[in-house]
Amino acid sequence: MTKILILGGGGMIGQKLAHRLAEDGWNGSPADITAHDIAFPPDAANVQRQIVGSVTDPGIMTDLVSDEPDIVFHLASIVSGEAEQDFDKGWQVNMFPCWDLLQALRARREASGGAYLPKLVFTSSIAVFGGPFPDEIDDEFLTAPLTSYGAQKAICEQMISDFSRKGFIDGVSIRLPTICVRPGKPNKAASGFFSGIIREPLNGMEAILPVDDTVSHSHASPRSAVGFLVRAAGLDTDLLENRRSLNMPGVSCTVADQIEALRDIAGNNVVSLIRQEKDPDIAKIVDGWPRRFAARRAEALGFRSETSFHDIIRTYIEEDLNR
């Protein structure tokens, strides 16, 4: 059986990934799945091992890779807003454990006499970019992040690329656009309202819009994010030619476009639950984010997102509403 380790396996994307792998297996066969996180939801996916702990626990990476997982998904991190508020925690959770993981995998490879070569898929973020931006960000744009979260992600990407170039692991970093519509409760991410203005009204609750509706942004559904992760894990990384960080595709639209898509699907009464209440702190963070990508490399490698915000809303309704 293909052995799969999911770090951050208790989070929203981690759980959707675990559910999918538990149901579909890997390459047509059942998968042996270990999920690690500081907490898991009560309805967690049914996996072989569910381990509760922090990626900052001493020795944890060595323990977690001791059975030589074929694929490691590294999704564990604190979100942008929290990393901005708690500088030390951001670096201790979002950067150093990635180094520990890489060293632990390399040690297993050396212990195996070179027989073991793990695939590593790391969830990076478009937060590695910082303004000023061109109209469209292409695959050669510099990483000049304007948040600690972005800096930590950019650094992990560099480590993963170098360990891969040296042949110690076989890694890919995928830069996710904002994941929308996130199910469940709001988290501390500054991007939370992009989901909130869809999710809360569909659940009959009021939603706050803290920015102008002219704000433009790039989105992909949680289902697409899981699709990106699975595709990355199966990718022939020779095709990457040593550029192992990939901008993922998404739907680029304004907040007004989001709201009109919601109106088309759910009607005026639902849209009327959105209330604008400007928050300059959030507006400032969001203003530092890129708006539009030309994710040509990822698209050429077969990564696919939704093509309209309507589809993103429909995915939420199918997959998460009323669960």
Added chain:
Amino acid sequence: MTKILILGGGGMIGQKLAHRLAEDGWNGSPADITAHDIAFPPDAANVQRQIVGSVTDPGIMTDLVSDEPDIVFHLASIVSGEAEQDFDKGWQVNMFPCWDLLQALRARREASGGAYLPKLVFTSSIAVFGGPFPDEIDDEFLTAPLTSYGAQKAICEQMISDFSRKGFIDGVSIRLPTICVRPGKPNKAASGFFSGIIREPLNGMEAILPVDDTVSHSHASPRSAVGFLVRAAGLDTDLLENRRSLNMPGVSCTVADQIEALRDIAGNNVVSLIRQEKDPDIAKIVDGWPRRFAARRAEALGFRSETSFHDIIRTYIEEDLNR
């Protein structure tokens, strides 16, 4: 007196910087200079404190910044060839001490109640870039290094930018082109021959050229490198608008251009001491390096290199030949 700390102060650039600061002082007044390195040359610059040790010594960064230096020049690193051969040493010397330094400076700032804000100038490198390259690399090109050295430099840049953005330090990373003509003996850098083919013949010795003379590259003299460092230390970093890594200008030319400049200045007999003996390992590393830059931001901020390779040779003859 302005207190200046030079990490890597025993190296070639570190010594030229120390000599210059010891002679000129800082802003017209004498400077109080501490130089730290694993070794110093016998004719080292006359500075207040010369401390022998490694940047990997536990607690060394806390000790070195305990007197709150106004300016820290961080030049300490092992070179690209060595970092490629000794993976662990590369990361332990070129990356982790930078983190320790930043944390030590931040701790001093916090202990001072915010009164202390050190200027940090970090010598990065064009090795942060990796091919395929456009004809000319501009200030927005991605950092996709093809050496561990380049990855380590890129990571330090990200850390320095984020600590600066948070207001803990005031940092700048300058990406040096290949420094040419390096005085003294060859080091382990794969770029060593760019200097060797000028230096050895001028000293009456044979030089090996391991690549085709069509290879194109970007150079600045050690004197220019010191000029870049001093300018960076005096820069109003508000002008950088959170993009604190700067590509330095240089003279872009082919190896054939270098050789013709040497012929113009020193004659055919000197040039005849260059012998071509191809080394595919070196050719491969050099092939992964950028050739030409448009260092527009740095030039707009007043950073200046030589404008011809003839001037670079003349600088060597003035400053280093027969010393």
